[in-house]
Amino acid sequence: MTKEENEARLAKLKAIVSALPEKPGSYQYYDAEGTIIYVGKAKNLKNRVSSYFHTEVDRFKTKVLVSKIWDISYTVVNSEEDALLLENALIKKYNPRYNVLLKDGKTYPSICITKEYLPRIFPTRTINKKGGTYFGPYSHISSMQAVLELIKKLYHPRTCRLPITKEGIEQKKYQICLEYHLKNCGGPCVGKQSLQDYQKSIAQAREILKGNTRQVLTDMKDEMMRLADDLRFEEAEEIKRKYLLIEKFVATSEVVSHTINNVDVLSITNDEKIAFVNYIHVSNGQINQSFTFEYKKKLDETEEELLQLAIVEMRERFHSQAKEIILPQEIDLDIEGVTITVPQRGDKKKLLELSLMNGKQYKFDRLKQAEKLNPEQKQVRLMKELQDLLHLPKMPYQIECFDNSNISGSDAVAACVVFKKMKPAKSDYRKYNIKTVVGPDDYASMKEVVYRRYKRLIEEQQPLPDLIVADGGKGQMEVIRQAVQDELGIDIPIAGLAKNDKHRTNELLYGFPPRVIGIKDTSELFRVLTQLQDEVHRFAITFHRDKRSKRALHSELDDIKGIGPKTRDELLNGFKSVKRIREAELKTLENLIGHSKAQIVYQYFHQEE
Template identity: 60%
Template sequence: MTKDEDGKRLERLKRIVLALPESPGCYQYFDGEGTIIYVGKAKNLKRRVSSYFNKTVQTRKTQILVSKIQDINYVVVPTDEDALLLENNLIKKYKPRYNILLKDDKTYPSVCVTNEEFPRVFKTRKIFPGVGTYYGPFSHAGTLNNMLELINRIYPLRRCRFTMSSQQIENCKFKACLEYHIKNCKAPCVGLQSKEEYMESVAEVKEILKGNTRKVCEKLLQRMNALAEEMRFEEAQELKRKYDLALDFCEKSEVIAPYEHNIDVFSIADDEKSAFINYLHVTNGCINQAFTFEYAKRMDEVPEDLLALGIVEMRERYHSDSKEIIVPFPIEVELKDVTITVPQRGDKKHLLDLSLANVRQYKFDKAKQAEKLNPEQRATNLLKELQTKLKLDRLPIHIECFDNSNIQGAEAVAGCVVFKKAKPAKSEYRKYIIKTVEGPDDYASMAEVVYRRYKRLMDEAGELPSLIIADGGKGQMGIIKHVVEDELQLQIPIAGLAKDGKHRTSELLTYQDGQIVTVGVEIKSALFQFLTRIQDEVHRYAIQFHRDKRSKAQVASELDTIKGVGAATKTALLKQFKSVKRIREASEDAIAEVVGKAKARIIKEAL
């Protein structure tokens, strides 16, 4: 598309925007093929859609989306709640390319209690309207299986698929099957269990499936005590067994508070690509369902919008009719007869904290899993985080860090370590002996080393780093900036690692608008550990070089001053004669046997 054609396209779209109503509704963007590429909701359609064409606030993702739009359609609805529901339905129906996508779209199992005269209870992944009442779905199959096992042990309902009626039972149409003989069923099919008793068991099963296990426990306890008072001890003992099973199951659920109404709890955590939403369903103070879903981001969605959409999606999927929703921050959504709460303390805050802990753990586990599948992903994530913190134009794949080492200016040296893709590139480490500085002057030494390093790379057309890190904080940052930008005319981002009073890395520094500012990095974060590793490595490298140089100076001997005697010759002589004194006392022939006649003559003359 030419520039003129694109200009005409934008003018046409802006005319459509000007005609939009200032009402709640949903808008749809179409590409050149008539395919819906984005669906959104708005309290004010005109204001929301016009924001996409405001170049001063466009992000890169928004620019890409706008470049694909060829037409705009909209649907006006009465309320903001209707807009949210419609948006959710349109996204599920059309799956627009640039909308968030619920990645976990698998079908979870539910429990069906049939509408038959003698209802059956079974697990299913398919929903058939009119067959019965469905409970769930349940995201954790283990939890569901434990619940069904409890139900089967307390209430041995029939499992057969016969179409059973009271008339057929009276006419003796059935025979007791194996399930009766192994005590998994009380055989209502042959009249050994009355319909009234059977339906009473079904009613209590429904209470358990609703999460009202404590209510069932109370009923069992009352009936057990009544039977005991009537001296019907065998029946009371059977009820006690059921009561103990139900109580044990109930105690395994986390009891938050004795609320008499149901509560939905939602929380969110996100990164660049995904949002993770946790949903806890609380019934009578017990958490009986917990889910966490991942949404793939397509645009620059904010957490408030993502959470609002997730609430509608999950409440619809899990058939929730809770009248209270707990969230971590205010959201612009109104649901009929539903109260939205942002708790600050108390039991509800405990519920929210539990949900937040779950969603953060889920996000952490997903990141760990991704790292195992792709070991380089962790390095990429670290560098992306560093890029964001320092507001860099490109990923800092190539990082270099400098450090000086000397004792009161003696044997002054410096080291440069290189990290590529967040890993040390040791073959590219460089050592420097300070040549132009006398005395202990760290700033002058740093200026010399940085100049030598990058002047040589420029002369040899070598690879320049994408980030330079100064080990010494603000002072060294200023020196490096002067050398790199003023003397060498290079544009390389510069950061610094400041230390606390105990010489430990304490904060990350960077330049913003010409001023050095502190960048917030959590001490326990992976990024902080990575930066500390760079600082420790350059410190180790410079210190080791200084120690080696100092050790070499301490073992220097008269042999080092003799022209033509190198390290190999010196080593051979000391190995044979043990000391310079013995070499001096040895004959020229004895020395010649080790290094040859020519060098022996030079050595004897020098010593």
């Protein structure tokens, strides 16, 4: 691989990483042949995956892994626990080359069930397959401990390391221990628990470690009912206790559901030109396949047509033999021996929602990735969205917004801010002192400023905006229309941003008479429009505050011709007030600021004399 090829590979991977969601999930790394070489889990996908590509990474194994990565995929889930379970399922299915720590078990522990006469169950980091059956390894120690704790509560396997044999039990070589008295062990070494009962408990524990809790629960329920029919209620109650413990353990994860087995789940996220179909396969209550396909539409295909295409393609690609397909809608497709389900509630509905969440996240990330590579794409998308929303004749490249500011009519000012390509163009901002309006009349002030603004642009032959936005509702929109259309005779689209009682922007208005335009207040476009309104309000308030401050600081000495700021400050520092300066003798003034300037000040205050 040449240096240029490697740089292109890293640039592609970093672009993918920059668009990853900050959500829990599992991520998969692929080599140049498209084979999964590593599966990991993360509480925050973006933070975890980006850590592999930091320049300060100095672990040799990590550097080797990164050098082999050519593509990255991921699956988002709802919790860190779900991410762990999904990671385990994918590792068991694909056995990735670089998940070496999980494969060799030298770092992560496994759970061992020994092949002894009375098998033991314990965690270990040493693998000796002649001595027992191993489950794992477990990268998440607390999860392994949770499984062991469940097995301990349910079945009380022995914890002693004695080499117990059938002959030894018959010869009564062993003594009862403290674990039996603490009810942590059934005492099979002294005949307190039968061999058949002990082996049955170990067999059920083995099924739980395999993930086959469904059959375990079914067998337990049958036994519980049989005991109840025989009026052996205490024994039935003990079985019920174990049943509820397993049920609670399984119910903690949405990814693992013992009620669902061997099903395909598909959902579709549609766009104008592209559709994203997410595929999830569930086997033995676990997700072991998740992938999102991108379909570029050419003939305006319907969602039903795209789902039909995706079902056939994905089942063939992943060799799925599932007898049930979960979909968001009914489709006309007959596959022999396969049932199509459109769930309305329950675990299958949750799986469908999980698939839809992955499809939407994939779409969002692709868009985000494309906009990072080409920032103007985002701006064009927002302009196009606003154009379609308001049915404008062209994309609103330049948007201008007006606002007034005054206190009871004093120091009345107005401001105009300009957004180009949906971003502030601060060099084009303008401030206006209100000249023709007396008193607090916002409508008249708005009309004056808008008229002055566009009359000057017309005279200077400057480009006019593609959209005018009023900081207000119907009244402000109407006075802008009067200035622009009636008096200047130009046609510029006019919109308004109205606020609610809490002074928060909540409505976009357009047209005459103005009507409310439906737009989600959580959308990116609405946030840009709110930013426009906040910006013009900030700019107008700042201008008004500055003007008011200058007037407040104005002194009568500033009106004396020939007296500058330096002399003014000397007089105020010496006499502390204008009144004392007015009453001062000429000689006193001369001692402070000199003869000539003292003459000017003295004559100003004694003109009548």
